[in-house]
Amino acid sequence: TGTARFTNGITTGTLLATTGVNAANCTISNAVHTTLSTGTLTATTMTTGALIATNTIVTNSTLTNVIGTAVTTGTLLATTNVSTPNVIVTNSTLTNIVGTAITTGTLLASTSVNSTTITTGSINANTGTFSTVSTSWLSATTITAANVSLSGNLNVAGTLNVVNITATNLLDTNITAGIANVTTSLCAIGNANTIGSIFTTGGNVGISTTNPGFNLDVTGTARVSNGITTGTLFATTGVNAANCTIGNAVHTALSTGTLTATTITTGSLVANTGTFLTVGTSWLSATTITGASVSAVNASATNVTTGIVTVNNSLSAIGNANTIGSIFTTGGNVGISTTSPGFNLDVTGTARVTNGITTGTLFATTGVNAANCTIGNAVHTALSTGTFTATTITTGTLVASTSVSSANAIVTNITTGILQVTGGITTGTLLATTSVSSASIQG
Structure with missing residues (x-):
């Protein structure tokens, strides 16, 4: 009764302790315990209905069934499964995990993660860590990842914020992205689908307009770098392009550099x-x-209004009352400053010809005023000129207000102030109303 102390040890077939065994070191070949409390328990084989450890540190252990409040171990190898409400593991390699709730810093799956439903506040996949979800649904409030690859469809009820999306089929209510690259087709189903300033209504696409009335309705300016090919181009305001090739164009107002x-x-x-x-x-x-x-x-x-008209070959006026400035055409005649030309060219006013006029007959009702005039045959009613040089003059009456100078003159009637003849005068009758003054007169 009391306490027994053995310095070398106890060897016995069966050790029955109703209260407990307290020893610094205890080696037992086969132990059956109701309650065991020990600092270090080393056992070759342990068979127990339930092992309850308040605080257990195990270096290497193979256990059939472990129920523990807190288990700290270097390596945990479970041949069948680990069933627990909560597992907190710093680094773990697991063959199969079935958990109600898993909280971990990094979840690394070398093969795959297969689950009927994954419901979580957030799944964070760091760089170089990838997750594969089978044909079941992935439901999450927030998905943050460098790259997400889906073989099926991605349905997002809220907002999906990503840097790059690569998907075969993408169906979403709202998409907010820096750059969206669509390799095959972009389909908008329904009304009021909005991507930035792009709106869709009844199959029409509107840019900066919420009610597009055409297949593509743009409010503002559209820039197409490679070109536009269309059957009919209808522009209510204008078309501004560096180069524009149109098969058939109907314009209200066209402004262009080169057409x-x-x-x-x-x-x-x-x-x-x-x-x-x-x-x-x-x-x-x-x-x-x-x-x-x-x-x-x-x-x-029909009407030409211009500063200068240059005609290289011919100018033809067809019809009457065609007007170009002061030029009028009537019945094939051209009139300048006259609306009723009576000749092929009818000029009311003064005509100036710098190089000369060549004509069969020159008919002047008033006079001809020219610095030099060469006429093969002239018939004059009244001729007024400074100097008139002619090889032969045939006239009814020659009236010279100043003088007539001739080498040989045959005149029927002459009235002149001074008549100077170098060779001589031959006449039938010489009638001088005032006087005849000559150095020598032969008659």
């Missing part, structure tokens, strides 16, 4: 200063052409 067209039919074609219109061999049909310079092989117009 090249096979056929142009327009009410009014306006070319500003320094802007040129080049038309090929086809016709240019226009009601009014206004421009600094207009060059054409053949030009047919």
Whole structure:
């Protein structure tokens, strides 16, 4: 009764302790315990219904069934499974985990994670760590990852914020992304689907407009770097392009640097200063052409208003009352400053010809005023000139207000102030109303 102390040890077949065994070191071949409390328990084989350890540190242990409040171990090897409400593991390699709730800093699955349903506040996959989910659903409030690859569909009820998305099919209510690259097609189903300033309504796509009325409705300016190919281009305001090739164009107002067209039919074609219109061999049909310079092989117009008209070959006026400035055409005649030309060229006023006039008959009702005039045969009613030089003059009456100088003159009637004859005068009758003054008179 009391305490027994053995310095060397106790060897016994069966040790029955009703209260307990307290020893610094105890080696037992086969022990059956109701309650065992020990600092270090070393056992070759342990068979127990339940092992309850309040605080247990095990270096290497193979256990069939472990129920513990807290287990700290270097390596935990479970051949069948580990069943516990909570497992807190710093680094662990597990063959199969079935858990109600798993909290871990890093979850590394070398093969795969298979689950019917994963419901969690957040799944964080760091760089170099990838997760594969089978055909079941993945439900999460927030998914943060460098890359997410899906073989099926990704359905997001809230908002998906990612840097890059690579998916075969992407179906979402709201997408907010820096850059969206669609390799095959972008389909918007329903109304009021919004991507930035892009809106879809009834199959139409609108940019900066919430009610697109066309397949593509853009409010603002659209820039297409490679080109636009369309059957009909309808612009309510204007078309601004560096180069534009149109098969058939109907314009209310067209403003362009260079316009090249096979056929142009327009009410009014306006070319500003320094802007040129080049038309090929086809016709240019226009009601009014206004421009600094207009060059054409053949030009047919109802009205031409221009500063200078240069005609290389011929100017043809067809019809009556065609007006170009003060030029009028009537019945094939051209009148300048007269609306009723009676001759092929009828000028009311003064005509100035710098190089000369060549004509069969020159008929002047008033007079001819020229510095030099060479006439083969002239018939004059009244001739007024400074100096008149002629080889032969045939006239009814020659009236010279100043003088007549001739080497040989045959005159029927002459009235003159001074008659100077170098060779001589031959006449039938010499009638001098005032006097005849001569150094020598032969009669």
